[in-house]
Amino acid sequence: MNEILGATGSTSPINPIRKKELDDKWKEIVTKAITDEGFKKKLVADPITVIEEQGLKASDEIKIAFDEITKVHKVGVDNDSNEEVVAEGKWWSIRLKMIKEFGMELNRQVGNVVGFDEGTKARSIIS
DSSP: OOOEEOTTSOEEOSOHHHHHHHHHHHHHHHHHHHHOHHHHHHHHHSHHHHHHHTTOOOOTTEEEEEETTTTEEEEEEOTTOOHHHHHHHHHHHHHHHHHHHHHHHHHHHTTOOTTSOTTOOOOOSOO
16 A cells, blocks of 8 residues: 545555654644744744754655755755655645745734845835
């Protein structure tokens, strides 16, 4: 059995035991982020470190790097990776995008405009 039925009713090529581990740990992380604002801020600031501290780590075949220019985590797998590794790479990519959205939500809550650093002075249109 190389597929497991997911919460959406679709199947996943990720090993069922690994898929359950990923999903269960992710649920714990999200629950903590929703209920603990300090944890949420740490998660947004350094998602990979915080996720690993919570006991969740990407497979060795999956490479995750932070792009300093775009400020986005990039998930990569080798071209010759099997279907399971590719599916887990997509799993990680989706979760990292969700964490980035958590950060955007935090910025909206404190009144920052996404993309602008906190403390940046507004420019006056009229001189």
